Amino acid sequence: MMQHKNFDIFSFRPEKNDARYAWIDYAKGIAILLVVYRHIAYGLVAAGISLPNGVLATNDMLYSFRMPLFFLLSGIFFSRSIAKRGVRNFTFQKINTLLYPYLLWAVIQISLQIVFSKFANSERSVRDFLNIFLQPRTLDQLWYLFALFNVTMLYTIVSGITGRKKIWQLLVGLALLGIAPYVRSFSTFYDIALHYIFFAIGDTAAGYFFLEETQQKFANPVNLLLLTPLFGLLQWYYLYHQDMNLYVYMLIALNGCLFVILLSSWLAKIKRLELLNVIGHYSLYIYLLHVSIFALLRAILLQFGVDNGVVLLGILIPSSIFLSIIVYRVCMRLGLGFLFAGKFGEHHTPKKAAASV
Secondary structure (H helix, E strand, O other), X not given: OOOOOOOXXXXXXXXXXXHHHHHHHHHHHHHHHHHHHHHHHHHHHHOOOOOOHHHHHHHHHOOOOXXXXXXXXXXXXXXXXXXXXXXXXHHHHHHHHHHHHHHHHHHHHHHHHHHOOOOOOOOOOHHHHOHHHHOHHHOHHHHHHHHHHHHHHHXXXXXXXXXXXXXXXXXXXXXXXXHHHHHOOOHHXXXXXXXXXXXHHHHHHHHHHOOHHHHHHHOOHHHHHHHHHHHHHHHHHHHHOOOOOHHHHHHHHHHHHHHHXXXXXXXXXXXXXXXXXXXXXXXXHHHHHHHHHHHHHHHHHHHOOOOOHHHHHHHHHHHHHHHHHHHHHXXXXXXXXHHOOOOOOHHHOOHHHHOOO
């Protein structure tokens, strides 16, 4: 985890950003915006606040590719990270940046929901602490961190067994997708089975993604324009067929991922909507913090009589993102980095491998 020293907490410029790969943070920014949008919209509905059908339909229509995109982008950096850190240090790094914050924030979030049950939509009890391992999907947004950790670790094991032959990873991913419907009631296993293929595709395509020629193709607005009608059609189809065969779902999700990558590459090239770049840079911390923050803000706004669903949505989305970044940066300023990353195995980590990517 990067250390943040002598910075202005209100200056949101990413501390470290390779301009060549700015599109990755743009893509993460788009994905986390859709995540926050969904969580807040359905949080309002759960609180008894009505929203126009179009708001929820748009949310559902764009649901297909959000999380697959995160897994695909993580897979892109797998081989590079393994080569840089080695398996041991790579494993500790994932424990520190995925498993540790998942466990910590799951305990924090469940505890807050129990203590402040009057203001929370979720009815929690002590038994929910078991769901941290058994049913992560019941813990609002946090399941993703556990799923990404599990997928990454399984992928690492399979990589070692197969001699890093990526064709085997793709076959394992396709096989897991086939058994996913049979383990759906066990979300820990379901999330691995559902998302492994996207991580494998990211790793397999990584070499292609980083070619200069590929970057130029991605940033070409003509390619984005040509893909847009198919993207719109497939997302519309997904809206009305969400119980589809998972292999069909995979193709629709990949189309959505490609659309976001092309859009992100074009925006990065012309340097427009750079706020997305910033949001993407802080996407992990927004993911961790936004649910608790918008729950508090929603309660305050309702106390002041603000109960229009569209107005609340318009206030809560930017506020939750902005305040998540502020809270993270304040915590780092105060030396509370342990809230976001562990330090397991650091004394075994060579200096070059200790830097965060």
